[in-house]
Amino acid sequence: MSNHKLFLLRHGEGAWNKENRFCSWVDQKLSDNGVLEAQECGRLLKEHGYEFDRVFTSILSRSVQTAWLVLEAMGQEWVPVTKSWRLNERHYGALIGLNRAEMAQKHGEEKVKLWRRSYDITPPPIDESHPYFTEIYNDRRYNTCDVPKEQLPRTESLKEVLDRLLPYWNEVIVPEIKNGKTVLISAHGNSCRALLKHLEGISETEIVGVTLPTGVPVLLEMDGGLRPVKPRQLLGDPAKIQAAIKKVEDQGKVNASNK
Numbered sequence: 675m676s677n678h679k680l681f682l683l684r685h686g687e688g689a690w691n692k693e694n695r696f697c698s699w700v701d702q703k704l705s706d707n708g709v710l711e712a713q714e715c716g717r718l719l720k721e722h723g724y725e726f727d728r729v730f731t732s733i734l735s736r737s738v739q740t741a742w743l744v745l746e747a748m749g750q751e752w753v754p755v756t757k758s759w760r761l762n763e764r765h766y767g768a769l770i771g772l773n774r775a776e777m778a779q780k781h782g783e784e785k786v787k788l789w790r791r792s793y794d795i796t797p798p799p800i801d802e803s804h805p806y807f808t809e810i811y812n813d814r815r816y817n818t819c820d821v822p823k824e825q826l827p828r829t830e831s832l833k834e835v836l837d838r839l840l841p842y843w844n845e846v847i848v849p850e851i852k853n854g855k856t857v858l859i860s861a862h863g864n865s866c867r868a869l870l871k872h873l874e875g876i877s878e879t880e881i882v883g884v885t886l887p888t889g890v891p892v893l894l895e896m897d898g899g900l901r902p903v904k905p906r907q908l909l910g911d912p913a914k915i916q917a918a919i920k921k922v923e924d925q926g927k928v929n930a931s932n933k
């Protein structure tokens with residue numbers, strides 16, 4: 675049997691990617707540039723001749739909007755799209771809304787890197803006094819989850835993202851892939867990193883060095899047991915992809931440009 679192809683995609687640039695703020699569960703839309711990134715991603719996938727059977731997104735608008743734009747650019751708008759909070763971005767707790775460069779100024783770049791990229795460090799939880807608490811937890815979308823609202827996270831490490839994502843991956847997405855379906859997961863920087871860690875067996879130390887740029891599809895080819903048969907491929911111009919990764923890494927530096 676031929677290998678399975680799985681595509682992971684971090685949505686196009688959102689308004690807060692541009693402002694260098696931890697966005698997480700705040701529902702920002704794509705920026706104008708993010709719309710272009712998603713459309714360009716769809717054109718690239720179409721040029722390669724890829725066809726999707728199923729698309730999975732989080733319940734945050736930027737991942738849903740990206741999936742729509744990609745499918746539209748590919749002429750595959752009819753493909754079923756399924757949404758789950760389990761693909762949401764990592765819940766950044768009390769860090770939500772804060773500017774990364776200002777945090778680096780205050781706490782040091784190393785600390786910010788640990789908050790952003792380590793496997794098991796959990797930021798302080800969000801509480802009711804946080805400026806975005808009500809906006810997040812009063813949002814109707816969180817009444818639709820498969821756990822009661824009170825049990826939704828108030829902060830998460832990458833490990834905790836993987837813990838809530840894995841049941842959905844195993845019970846909903848894996849059967850589709852094993853049935854021969856080609857799947858696109860349009861999600862977020864850290865929900866995609868968590869899944870990559872699981873699929874590629876990346877160590878807790880090595881995952882710190884994995885950063886995903888916005889709007890760049892990651893192709894994983896896997897055998898029947900869903901073990902990768904070759905290294906992940908980031909599709910597109912390698913120089914542009916490296917520059918985009920550096921831009922995300924630099925967001926945690928004191929003199930990040932926010933551009």
Ligand SMILES: O=C(OP(=O)(O)O)[C@H](O)COP(=O)(O)O
Pocket residue numbers: 684685688691695696697698699763790861862863864922
């Ligand atoms: O909302 C976020 O990610 P997203 O833009 O992939 O949805 C996070 O704020 C990403 O932040 P990070 O790159 O510091 O982990």
